[in-house]
Amino acid sequence: MHHFGDCYSHKNCTSITDAPEIARSNANVNYNEGETAHLVCDVIANPEPTRLEWMDPSGHVIEETETVISSPPPFRKVIEFSAHVEVGQDTVFGNYSCFAANDYGNDSHVVLLSGQKFPGSPTHLKVVVISATSLKLSWAHGLEDKTSVTFNVKYCRNNSRSTCTVVDDLQSQTLLMPGLSIYTWYWVAVCAENAFGQSRKCGEIVTSTPRTLTSKSFGSGSKVSRIDKAAYNKKNRSR
Structure with missing residues (x-):
């Protein structure tokens, strides 16, 4: 459901507030041991998400993230939200989740990380x-x-x-x-x-x-x- 808000910097315009929406793309990525996996989700939201997270297959929040925001107010913001995962022996391949939420709702997107690792030592x-x-x-x-x-x-x-x-x-x-x-x-x-x-x-x-x-x-x-x-x-x- 859309919510009509105030327009602060432009005349004859209407600011629409609603729940975040994550673009459905890059559902599968492949990185091998020794490489840095870049997991990206594009979030469209107004207002900005109050919660924006990448989570690994175990549900743990990934700390190494980066946020790039475009489209200045009062328009809906486009946010490129990325996580960086150093693929090593302890890296878990599987579904990584991007989650965005604000006062009007939330959305999520899953990216499957796969690849190859060296075998462990006998x-x-x-x-x-x-x-x-x-x-x-x-x-x-x-x-x-x-x-x-x-x-x-x-x-x-x-x-x-x-x-x-x-x-x-x-x-x-x-x-x-x-x-x-x-x-x-x-x-x-x-x-x-x-x-x-x-x-x-x-x-x-x-x-x-x-x-x-x-x-x-x-x-x-x-x-x-x-x-x-x-x-x-x-x-x-x-x-």
């Missing part, structure tokens, strides 16, 4: 001794869409990074490492990869085959325990 690396010359490696990965992620594993003898084995395009989160040397230390790295690229960080662990055939496991994390590392350093100094 975590909780764990090694279990299978035999004197074989180890079983396992890890976890927190990305929701696990079906689109593969893993690359690299393990090197004596942490030298020179005598290494590389296994690519693993679908599972376990790997049997056979044909190893008895009582030898190995540096192991696991990276995740999807269609967009490789994880910015890889999970790492230092582990060892046993001196004799025993059942032993090395816990999760990127470092061995102090006792294990001391044994590793002592062994390498003697070589």
